[in-house]
Amino acid sequence: MTTAVKRACDACHRRKVKCDGINPCRNCSASQLSCTYNAIPQKKGPKGSRAKVINELKEKERQTSLSAKVQSRMNGMGAQPTSPTLAPTAGLLTTDMVKQCLEFFFAHMYPTMPILHRQRLEQQALYVDQSLDTYCLLTSLCAFVLLQPGMTVPGTDPFSLDNMPGANIVTSTLLLEETIRVRKGYDYMDSPTLNSLCTSYFLYGCYYAIDLQDKAWFNLREATTLIHMIGMNKETTYMQYDSIESSRRRRLYWLLFVTERYVSDRTPLTSTVNSFLVFSRCSAAAR
DNA sequence: TTATTCGGAAATTAAAAACA
DNA sequence: GTTTTTAATTTCCGAATAAT
Numbered sequence: 001m002t003t004a005v006k007r008a009c010d011a012c013h014r015r016k017v018k019c020d021g022i023n024p025c026r027n028c029s030a031s032q033l034s035c036t037y038n039a040i041p042q043k044k045g046p047k048g049s050r051a052k053v054i055n056e057l058k059e060k061e062r063q064t065s066l067s068a069k070v071q072s073r074m075n076g077m078g079a080q081p082t083s084p085t086l087a088p089t090a091g092l093l094t095t096d097m098v099k100q101c102l103e104f105f106f107a108h109m110y111p112t113m114p115i116l117h118r119q120r121l122e123q124q125a126l127y128v129d130q131s132l133d134t135y136c137l138l139t140s141l142c143a144f145v146l147l148q149p150g151m152t153v154p155g156t157d158p159f160s161l162d163n164m165p166g167a168n169i170v171t172s173t174l175l176l177e178e179t180i181r182v183r184k185g186y187d188y189m190d191s192p193t194l195n196s197l198c199t200s201y202f203l204y205g206c207y208y209a210i211d212l213q214d215k216a217w218f219n220l221r222e223a224t225t226l227i228h229m230i231g232m233n234k235e236t237t238y239m240q241y242d243s244i245e246s247s248r249r250r251r252l253y254w255l256l257f258v259t260e261r262y263v264s265d266r267t268p269l270t271s272t273v274n275s276f277l278v279f280s281r282c283s284a285a286a287r
Numbered sequence: 288t289t290a291t292t293c294g295g296a297a298a299t300t301a302a303a304a305a306c307a
Numbered sequence: 308g309t310t311t312t313t314a315a316t317t318t319c320c321g322a323a324t325a326a327t
Contacts, residue, residue: 003298004297004298004299004317004319005318005319007317007318008317008318008319012318012319013317013318013319015291015292015293015319016292016293016294016318016319016320017291017292017318017319017320018318018319018320019318041316041317042315042317043300043302043315043316044299044300044301044302044314044315044316044317045300045301045302045303045313045314045315045316046301046302046303046313046314046315047302047314047315048302048303049303288326288327289325289326289327290324290325290326290327291323291324291325291326292322292323292324292325293321293322293323293324294320294321294322294323295319295320295321296318296319296320297317297318297319297320298316298317298318298319299315299316299317299318300314300315300316300317301313301314301315301316302312302313302314302315303311303312303313303314304310304311304312304313305309305310305311305312306308306309306310306311307308307309307310
C-alpha cells in the first residue's frame with residue numbers, strides 16, 4: 001500500500017483523489033488545473049472535554065427513554081413529535097421492560113393464550129436490534145401486557161412511574177404507537193412470519209382493551225389474513241414440523257380463528273378465550 | 288471505455304486522561 | 308514527567324455514476 005502524502009493539494013482534497021504532493025501535482029497537470037495549497041489545515045484532536053460526545057449521546061438516549069416520554073405525557077405536555085424516520089427509537093424498549101413483560105405473559109397470560117415459545121422468544125430478544133419483526137413483536141407484546149390488571153410498569157427509570165396511576169396505559173400507548181410507526185418501515189406482508197401475525201394479534205388485544213373496537217377488529221382481521229397467507233389453514237402445512245411445533249402452530253391458528261368468530265358477534269374477550277379453552281380441551285381429548 | 292464524484296475506511300494528529 | 312486513550316481531521320480507496 002502506498003503511504004499517504006503529507007499534504008494533498010486543494011483540488012485533490014476536493015476531489016478526494018490521491019495527490020503526489022508536488023507542485024503542480026500529477027492530477028492537476030493532467031486536468032490542466034492550477035495546483036494550489038492554500039487551504040489552512042484545521043487543528044486535529046479532541047476539543048474540550050473528551051467525554052463530550054458520549055455525554056451528548058447519553059443525554060439524547062435519556063430524553064428518548066420510555067420513562068421520560070411517559071413522564072412528559074403524564075404532565076400534560078401532549079404528544080411529543082414522533083421520529084421523522086421509521087427506525088426504532090433508541091432506548092425506548094429496554095431489556096428490563098422486555099424481561100418483565102415476558103415474565104408476566106408466561107406466568108399469567110400464557111395459560112389462556114398458549115402461543116409463543118418462551119426460550120425461542122428470549123433468544124430472539126437478545127438480537128432484537130437486528131430484526132424489525134422481532135422488535136415490533138416485543139413492543140406490541142409489552143404494550144398488551146401493560147394493559148393487564150396486576151402488571152406494573154417496570155422501574156427502569158429516574159422517574160419511578162410504578163406508583164403513578166395511569167402510567168401503565170400511557171406506557172402501553174407509547175409502545176403501541178412505536179409498533180405502528182416501526183411497522184410502516186418494512187414490508188411484513190411480503191413474507192409473513194409468526195412474529196408479524198402475533199404482532200397483529202397483540203395490537204388487536206391492545207385496541208380491544210382500550211375500547212377502540214374498529215381498530216381492534218382491523219388488526220384481528222389482519223392477523224387472520226396473514227395466517228391464511230402462510231397457509232396455516234391447510235393441514236398439509238403442519239406436516240413439515242415436529243409434533244410440538246405443529247401443535248404450537250395449531251393453537252395459534254385456532255386462537256385466531258375462535259377469537260375472530262366470537263369478536264364478530266361482539267362477545268366479550270373473556271368468553272372468547274373461554275371458548276378457545278373449551279375448544280383446546282376438546283381437541284386435545286380428540287387426539 | 289474512460290472520467291468523475293463522493294461515501295466512508297483507514298491513517299494521522301493532538302488534546303485529554305491516566306498513570307508512575 | 309511519560310504513556311495511553313480518545314476524538315477531530317485528513318487522505319484516498321473503490322463503488323457508483325456520468326460522459327464520451
